[in-house]
Amino acid sequence: MMLNISFRNLSISFTVLMFLQLIGLGQDVDYKKHIAPIMASKCNSCHTAKKKESDKKPKAGLVLNTPTGIRSGRVLEPGDASNSELYIRVSLPKNADDLMPPPDDGSPLSTKEVALIKKWIDDGAKFSSGSGGSLGKIPADLDARKVKSMPAREPNADAIAYLEDLGATINPVSATLPEYLSVEWISTYYKITDKEIEQILHIAANVVEADLSRTKVTNEGLKHVGKLGRLTHLNLNRTEIGDKGIEALADLQSLEWLNLYGTKVTDASMPIIAKYRDLKAVYLWNTAVTSNGLSTLRKALPEAKIVRDTDDRAGRFDNLDDPGKFDF
Amino acid sequence: MPDKTIFNKSDEVSRRQFMIGAAKNCLGVSVLPMLGATVATNDTFAAAPPMRRGAAKSVIFLNMSGGMSHLDTFDPKPQNQEVQGPTPVINTSVDGIQISGFLPKTAAMMNYITLFRGMRTNQGAHEQGQYLLHRSYPMRGTIVHPALGAWVMRLSGRRNTTIPGFVSVGGSAENATGGFMGAKYGGVPLGNANDGLKDSKRAHSVSEPDFNRRLELADKMNTTFHGKFKQKQIKTYHGLYDEAIKLMTSEDLKAFDLNHEDIKIRDLYGQNGFGQGCLLARRLVEHQVRFIEVSMGGWDTHNDNFVSVESKCQILDTALAGLISDLERRGLLDSTLVALGTEFGRTPEINDNTGRDHFPRAFTCLMAGGGVKGGFVHGETDRKAHTVKEGIVTPGMFNATIGHALGLPTEKVVNSPSGRPFTIGDEAKPVKEVFA
Numbered sequence: 001m002m003l004n005i006s007f008r009n010l011s012i013s014f015t016v017l018m019f020l021q022l023i024g025l026g027q028d029v030d031y032k033k034h035i036a037p038i039m040a041s042k043c044n045s046c047h048t049a050k051k052k053e054s055d056k057k058p059k060a061g062l063v064l065n066t067p068t069g070i071r072s073g074r075v076l077e078p079g080d081a082s083n084s085e086l087y088i089r090v091s092l093p094k095n096a097d098d099l100m101p102p103p104d105d106g107s108p109l110s111t112k113e114v115a116l117i118k119k120w121i122d123d124g125a126k127f128s129s130g131s132g133g134s135l136g137k138i139p140a141d142l143d144a145r146k147v148k149s150m151p152a153r154e155p156n157a158d159a160i161a162y163l164e165d166l167g168a169t170i171n172p173v174s175a176t177l178p179e180y181l182s183v184e185w186i187s188t189y190y191k192i193t194d195k196e197i198e199q200i201l202h203i204a205a206n207v208v209e210a211d212l213s214r215t216k217v218t219n220e221g222l223k224h225v226g227k228l229g230r231l232t233h234l235n236l237n238r239t240e241i242g243d244k245g246i247e248a249l250a251d252l253q254s255l256e257w258l259n260l261y262g263t264k265v266t267d268a269s270m271p272i273i274a275k276y277r278d279l280k281a282v283y284l285w286n287t288a289v290t291s292n293g294l295s296t297l298r299k300a301l302p303e304a305k306i307v308r309d310t311d312d313r314a315g316r317f318d319n320l321d322d323p324g325k326f327d328f
Numbered sequence: 329m330p331d332k333t334i335f336n337k338s339d340e341v342s343r344r345q346f347m348i349g350a351a352k353n354c355l356g357v358s359v360l361p362m363l364g365a366t367v368a369t370n371d372t373f374a375a376a377p378p379m380r381r382g383a384a385k386s387v388i389f390l391n392m393s394g395g396m397s398h399l400d401t402f403d404p405k406p407q408n409q410e411v412q413g414p415t416p417v418i419n420t421s422v423d424g425i426q427i428s429g430f431l432p433k434t435a436a437m438m439n440y441i442t443l444f445r446g447m448r449t450n451q452g453a454h455e456q457g458q459y460l461l462h463r464s465y466p467m468r469g470t471i472v473h474p475a476l477g478a479w480v481m482r483l484s485g486r487r488n489t490t491i492p493g494f495v496s497v498g499g500s501a502e503n504a505t506g507g508f509m510g511a512k513y514g515g516v517p518l519g520n521a522n523d524g525l526k527d528s529k530r531a532h533s534v535s536e537p538d539f540n541r542r543l544e545l546a547d548k549m550n551t552t553f554h555g556k557f558k559q560k561q562i563k564t565y566h567g568l569y570d571e572a573i574k575l576m577t578s579e580d581l582k583a584f585d586l587n588h589e590d591i592k593i594r595d596l597y598g599q600n601g602f603g604q605g606c607l608l609a610r611r612l613v614e615h616q617v618r619f620i621e622v623s624m625g626g627w628d629t630h631n632d633n634f635v636s637v638e639s640k641c642q643i644l645d646t647a648l649a650g651l652i653s654d655l656e657r658r659g660l661l662d663s664t665l666v667a668l669g670t671e672f673g674r675t676p677e678i679n680d681n682t683g684r685d686h687f688p689r690a691f692t693c694l695m696a697g698g699g700v701k702g703g704f705v706h707g708e709t710d711r712k713a714h715t716v717k718e719g720i721v722t723p724g725m726f727n728a729t730i731g732h733a734l735g736l737p738t739e740k741v742v743n744s745p746s747g748r749p750f751t752i753g754d755e756a757k758p759v760k761e762v763f764a
Contacts, residue, residue: 072489169487174381174735186616187490190579237659259659283659310653 029120031067031127031161038113039064042090042101067127067161081121090114128162135159138201144229144251150205152179152230159202166196173208182209182233189214194221201227209233213259219245226251237283238262243269254278261285267293274300281305376484378735384665384698385487386613387480387730388606388620388651391499392644392670393458394627395691397684399676399713400637401428401644402692403445411676411712414634422703430641433649439703440652440661441696442762444726446707446719449672449688454628457671457688462503464724464754471744474507474514476727477619479752481506481513483736488616491580492516495612497605499623508744515619521604522586583615584608596654598646606651613655613664627670630683652696665698665733669726676713690716693726698733701764721759728753729762 029035039047047064050057063069070076075085082088089100090109101108109117128134135158160170160181167188172178183200185192192215200207207228213235217225222245225234232254236245242264249255255276260269266288273282279301284294285308297306399411404426406417416429420438427435434441451457456467463473474482477494486493494515496504506514582588586604589611597603605622612620624644629636648668655661673691674684690709696702707719721729731738731752738758741749 172377174383175377175379177381178377180381186488187578187580235659257659257662261658281659281662283657285657307657307659310656 028129029116029123030129031120032129032158034116035120038109038116039070042107042109042113046101067164071127071164076121076125078125079122081118084121084125087114087117087121090117124165126165128158128165135162135202138198142201142204142227144227144253146229147204147227148229148254152205154179155181155203155206162202163199166199167192168196168200170203179206180208180230181206182211183207184211185215190216192216194218194224197221198224200224204228205230207231208254211235212239213237215239217241217245219248222246222248225249228252230254232278233257235259236263240264242266246272250275252276256280257282259283260287263287265289267296270296273297276301279304281307284308378484379737380735382699383735384733385616385663386618386620387477387665387667387698387734388609388613388622389476389730390606390648390666390668391458391461391503391621391623392627392668393499393623393625394454394629394670395457395672395674395686396627396640396670397629397633397637397674398445398447398687398690398692398709399428399674399684400633401431401641402443402694403673403690403709403713404428405676405711405713408711411678411714413678413682415637420703425703425705428641430638431645431648433645437649437652437696440656441694441702442700442704442706444693444695444706444719444721444759444762445709446716446721447673447691447693447723447726448716448720449691449723452672452686452688454671457686458500458503461669461671461723461726463507464727464752464756465750471746471748472505472507473750474509475503475505476730476752477504477515477621478506478509478513479727479731479742480619480734480736482509482742483731483740483752484618484734487618488580490578491583491612491615491617493618495609495617495619496621497521497608497623498601499621503621503623508750509742515621518608520601521608521622522601580615583611583617586611593654596646597650598643600643600647602643603647603650606647607654610651610654610658610660613660614658629674630679630685631681633674633678633683655697661697662699663697665700665730666696667693667726667730668695669693669723673713690714693721695729695733695762699764700733700762704762706759706762722756724754724756725759726753728756729758729760732758732760733763 044065046059047062047069048055048058049063049066049069058064058069062075063072070086075089077083089098091114092099094103094108096103099108135156163170163183167185169184169186170181173180173182181203183203185196192212194217197212197215197217198221200210201224204227208230210225210228210231210233212225214237217236217239219241222241225231226248229251231252234249234252234255234257237259238261240263243266246260246265246269250272253276256278257280258273258276259282261283262285264287265284267290270289270293273279274297281304282297284306287308289308294306294308297304399405399413400415404415404417405412406426417426418429418432418435419426420435422438425438425443427438449457449460451460451466459465459467459473462475464476465473477496481494492515494504494513496515496517498518498520501517504515504517506512586594586608589607594604594607597607602622602624609620609622624640626636626640648666652661652666655664655666670691670693672686672688675687677684679685690713707721708717709715710717728738728751736752738752741751743749
């Protein structure tokens, strides 16, 4: 797929190679240090997100001044610059119609800048500084209480970029609460393990909703989740977790919504769940939780919605001659 | 192959037809043509956060096409035999709310449902009524208004960027139009839930290495071609390949395949087109698709109303109760709004063919989940179900209410290309009383 057979491509590859040697690009290309400044000087005068209604629209709807904009703009094929619009469009010959920036209104990118973009994309187009090492170590003694006492300041943009590089989708829970975040793994859930989930702790003070459904999270991994003291919503459905994992969540006293359907939890978890005083809903369908477990929970949390199955409710009325008044 | 007329109004049709042909002939595969909508330009739209916390994330819109009789479904008048006819009336799981005896399973789910018994429209013909229901604006010769799903796409974006954010199952392709907003906000129309995304898999006759070799070959040829003809449209063809290949290998593609469902679950929704459409809708919600419409026709009961409505209700009852219960036990009902709409009601008077005719002045729609109250009735008709006594709700208000459930800015003005201002509900305000 990457056969650079045309003379033009060959010559570009050659120049790129030369420059890599000249500028000593053996080291990593960093988005913030190398790429963002190129965007700022060469692209963002046209491709910038609107800050207020009166701002002009980004050209072609393409936002190139934020990681989110670049990610959602379909201009990247991480690991493959030659198939990435962002590289293709800045590396065209000088007189090409599609060259960016447009030949007639600005200086084209320098060969060095093109080389940087190519290397950055070929290396995976990461927006964070590689391994997350620059974010500092997650304190080993972090716990739910400490997290809850930390101020929820503006979330760390580097940490968000790093988590997004790991496949997470991170959004404010509403437009009016920009510092409170939800973390989800929407199309990437099947490759997410405890290792990725641990990285959420970089933004522990900001996370109030976490959707880990269908990930490979284990009981061990829930020890990390148990430190997210501000969590109000936690979705663990169809994961392998069980009672040992729930034990690790005992300190999450802000939980309002807990989805455990399709997990291995049993009645043994009910006493811990019963202590979540703010709990409004818990989902236990397709678990081994028995009617006994349910009644323990119902007694302790009379206001909460406790759902094990609704299916049999619907079916129960099939054969009634007189449906009359239904007893729930 | 999906209906060719779908995009005839769009100038992109020739491009798509070209793509399908090329992909089929060269690669031994054909891809969903509608996908082109998502790669038509680079102008994508990332998800915007909702206006308030806890808003719904997805909508399942159940379109009762043909005009569903309100008396024989959700607004019976047992005290008035003359208009009620032979349709039985039953109690529900909520004290004081009675509905048609044709809907026993739904009656058991009433504690999850808000009824809008004060619906009113000013359109008495099917096409115009369906148009108003879906787009909040009356039909005009000079403009094509976007469907509700397109509004949702425009105001909030896709949550899952691998698959389409707006899917319409079993209805007219018109229901999925992006209108003046353009094809990229439009939906993917699927004919039949059981077919899934047609032709989105590698053909059996082509092995994977063969497929990859062909792709490489095509790519090689294209490199030369692209070098010679550097045009935007050609780039878009290439983008369509990439998008299609991304989808073919995507985990999310499984969302479209009902074969992954247990037979017991398939039975819960009913083994018919509408039931399986509702099941598909639930699967798509699990994959963060924003807006799914599922259509059910046959409500135009001018003749033999009572027999027809009973058989329609059997399908609706199983599917609707199955959908609500299945969403609830998976923990999806709080974040998923189920809305059921129809273009108008039917006359309280029974005609000479034991049928009922079109009746725009009073009818019933409903919502469940997505933050709306359960066991709640908004609006009331008079004793003959003849006119709305209180709580009038127009299709525009109903759509604004759906927008509000999703936390969208319902007052946000979007201009048509000619500069005319439009909002999601034709300036109507959401009915906030129905929210818990």
